[in-house]
Amino acid sequence: MLRLHRPIGGRMTFLSLPWVIGPVPIVATIWAAYTCGIVVAKKTGDNGKAFMAALLLPSGLVSVAQQLFLSDRNFAVLLISSQIVSSAFFLFILNISKSPGASQVNLGERPPTFSRQFMILSVSYILFNVILSIFPGPDRCTIAKCFVMEWVLGRIDHVFSRLYLETMFGTILLTGIVSHLFRLFMKSRRNGFSN
Template sequence: MEAIVGEFMSSFSPPWVVGPVPVVVTIWAAYVTATALIHRREMTGGRFIAAFLFPLGLIAAISLIFLPRYDLGIVLIVGQVATAICFIATYVLEKTLRGDPPSMPTEESNLQNMLWTLYIAVIVYSIYYIFVFKGPIFGACSIAKCYILELLFGGKVYSFSVLYSVNFVGSLILVGVISILLKVILKMQTRD
């Protein structure tokens, strides 16, 4: 009987697979995003952040399913691309439902400047990707250094906290890359 109770209680002892911060943030983001879409509210800073954090939490959780079968790099890249695309789609959907133009105006932007910005953003993402995979992702900190982070985001051993944090930064960079790329495409279409 003690073994059964011990196993049951160990699932409640930290570090958890998924910490309370990603759970609470994803639930909050889901509520804010759904409310904004249903009531067609104006895009504010909070709704903008929620539109990013909602797919981030969901995709990081879904990535845990694929991690044992696929390479970490593939899971991270697919997760970052999926998070970035879901965020941009949510952003455009919220703007479109409200009747606002879905993208930023391209008239005042110079095509050459946008291409340079895109080039630099791709280089930043490439450096980030190299840094993440050449550096010690899982062994970056010990339990003594990262105990609080593991309590908040989940244990490193279970990989969720790593997926969540690496997807967070990588997806932010990819959102910039995809947004600039879409802006360049729109600018080139309006030039013709």
């Protein structure tokens, strides 16, 4: 009988799930790369598809890079740095995908103030990262709880499955904070810092 593969340790090497990087992040990142290319080429960055693609592409690529090249000894540093890089690329992709006339923002006539949304986003971002730093690691997840997560996102004993979703959520919060700060800066600059 001809054997095409020989199982290593009783398991097939390629098709045995869970993979280190699960099938959903792989497919989502490929879709996001394709969609970002179309959105940037056609300058149609003002829809939900562009938003999701701009969020999924940097989150997936940064998480893969962290998995491949960096160790997970200090998960908090990995998480914060991946959120910052993903937020920067998220804003960059959305900015270059919009037509030049669509980037004009009506700043209103109100004086620059910190809004309630800014405070909610800031507190949520800080609490999110503090909670993740208190409860890190694969030891918090048992097979009963994490069976589906392992098959969908990847193995929990590697940094990718933890970093992928946490980077996406943190990117959304951090992007909201940065956009509020940018709006405040633009209002202050337009008013000549007179307030």
